Amino acid sequence: MTNDYDIVIVGGSLAGRYAALAATQLRAKVALVEPKINYGFLYHHAISEIGNLAHHLHDAVGLSIHPSQVDNPEKSPISVVLPEAMLYAQGVVSNVEAQHSAANLAALGVDVIFDSGQFQSSPHLAFAVSERLLKARTYLLASGSCPAIPEIDGLSATGYFTLFNIWQFLYGRGKPMSTPPKNWVILGGVPQSIEVAQTLARLSCNVTLVVKRPQLLPDIDPEISQLLQAQLEVDGVRVITQTPVTQVMRIEDKKWIQAGDKAIETDEILVATGQQPNVASLNLAAVDVKWYQRHLVVNHKLQTTNPRIYACGDVIGGYDFTNVANYEARIALNNALFFPRLRVNYRCIPLAIFSQPMLGQVGLTEKKAKRRYNHQEIIVVKQYFKTVAAAQIRSENTGICKLILLRNGEILGAEIFGAAAGELINLIALAMSQNIKIQQLENLSPVYPSFSEILEQCVREWHKQKLNSNIAWQEFLESYFQFRRDWNI
Template sequence: MTTLKTDILVIGAGSGGLSVAAGAAQMGADVTLLEGHKMGGDCLNYGCVPSKALIASGKTAYTMAHAAPYGIATVTPEVDYAAAKDHVADVIATIEPVDSQERFEGLGVRVIREFGEFVSDTEVQAGETRITARRIVIATGSSPLVPPIPGLADVPYLTNESLWQLRDRPEHLLIIGGGPIGMEMAQAHRRLGSEVTVIEGARALGKDDPECAAVVLDALREEGVEIIEEAQATAVSEADDKITVETAKGSFTGSHLLVAVGRRSNTDRLNLEAAGIATTRSGIKVDDSLKTTNRRVYAIGDVAGGLQFTHVAGYHAGIVIRSAVLGLPAKAKIAHIPWATYTQPELAQVGLTEAQAREKHGDSIEIVRFHYSHNDRAIAERKTRGLIKLMVRKGRPVGVSIAGHQAGELINLWSLVIANGLKLSQVSSMVSPYPTIGEVNKRAAGAYFSPRLFENDTVKTVVRLVQRWLP
């Protein structure tokens, strides 16, 4: 058995773990990184990267079939599903070197391709190597949650991990789960020629603002995606190479089944009890500084049980580097954390939804809306479906919901605004190039001030007086 000592031990080479390892090593710390599966984690291999690549294939096919409004002859695209998956694989391969073992070893990180298991509060066993570390960062991510639906274990089903090995286009894809993953894959496969039925036990896109979510759901239904809500799956069966999902709203039969009901934190292999690390129902218990109940150990990203997004893992990595590497105080916050669903139109959120804002702040909340139909660039590109909603308290936004073209890009500004406690007056003073979709943000801020300026009798009286006295 080999023993070694290290300053920072990172368990998991996904987005968060790689960020900690790279930052700590380049700052001079002795860093050891463990990964028993694929470098790059879920995001590169099964999540963000492949899903956005397949979405791009679907978007191209849809554009070809809907070109007439732009003066271009519409054609029926010939979809090669296997070739679309080759495109996905090529995108992954292009990004892979950035997350590779060779790159990180070049940065000075000691990489061990084994899973890690705690044997004490400061020691981790990885294969034949026992590692003692000053600080340990758990970044093991999450895996698809497979619900205990009767019969599910007896039928072939896909998750976001196994979907990418599928080479033949599904004739009729059933999707259990109407969250972001389910809705993104529903639209992509519909555009690539599959029949698609989404079965959701509650409300589709239920974590987002209902008004904005409805914009997206209406668009998907118009494209032919069948979305069944309030339909909890009660049983799954297979007969004659077809899969049937039973619900209170009827039975739904298709050729393939994708299970996309959520994620579960990867903690099973870690033997957390040996290190005195407590867990919750959603993951490892952490405080605001991302420390576990073992003060030498941090947990970041999906395994910490909070918002499960790649950019959150990256944000957590920065907190840990400040604390564990530089020894400075640092706390993680969530108010400025955005998320986006990459359907078309897109759906994005940062801060509080309207319902959350009203519950927290009551009548002090003002709701401001601005619709894409008033944006000239959106009109030019025929992308006028959607709106932006600002939840405003005392002149500052506490939440922003966007449904529409490039919502995932537009939400960036509002994360900056909320993170720094900026006022809407500061947003309205911004100058956007014309014509851009980004003007939606500025116009939304302006919509907050419009009634105060143009529907205010005091303002009108002052202006008349000024006009009389001006030379």
């Protein structure tokens, strides 16, 4: 069999286009098959920025923006700000789309096919698109995910939005809505649901966030989770945790949600309980690729159960983080095009939740570190943003920087909630990837004032804790040997 390509990428996400670009840089002959890409996350980030600016502006001039204090709904802040925010977001999406355009990929030699297709195994492994049969040495699934909708009585009949279509709904038919809904209930605690809840609240909507678990996100430090929830509540989000939703219904022109013992009235519902792989139409069973409801089955080399088919991004499960998907795309491509020897290692890959302030995380949490290592070897360093001059100047005092370290200074992980957390967590991730220990960050000498000052404070706190632990150990040894001397042991 003669292969037409070195690799065929089944796209539908930005990770697919990133993988196609990376494949051309490796001099591979590549085809990219994709339907239309959803740029909803870019709308969200752009609108979130506008919402944040509007929030700070109204705080600065001392104006209340709560919708209950607005007599004319058409003059409410969301009606005034959202149309401009949507136009701004449309411009951002257009610019980003141009940078990652199919035309640019085609100019680099990528065979871009705007269509859907499916795998076939007979007579040879191939990907069928319309009248074409694409044959390659290897294949890469980067088709992304689609919303996983929970089975809740009355939900489908009542109607709802998802993270995939909320911004398209608010944008209307080519133009922003003049009077968007004021009352929202958001079901589910994923990073994007937290971000959207805060954005809508800062645009003066009434927002209730209902989470089934005891805390907002299960994999972050409880103290930081409490700070994040407190910030949401300050911004006007009503947060209900540890509460399942059992029923949804429509009464006249209003929607009602039964969450535990609470009946909540709302205009619209946003479901953000999780994602599932976007693979239903790919005929994976015919080529021996296994998947479960929430993820594809892959090994540490990102091979599926068919060794010629690889996968990357949220199609293999987990939260939808672009930097993680791009990292996986690089690993999968190298394994697919060359000898499959690289293995994924997420130890130094940072994650961020784009709340205000931002939450960044990398490596092990304190809880996971204490499971893996002896408790005596772990030193946890915490510093609060209120001690940083830059935070005082910008009046962004809310926040905490938490580093999880070994006694020898090795950085096991970090969680940062505060202004510039995204940039700070990148610095920690770089230090971890280069095996830079905490004491070496003494040489950082950051610009003053800047938020990087908090890392210097963490170094000083580590020295202090290590010294105190050494003194305590020495005192224990002295007591122990004195005891033996006293009793002639």
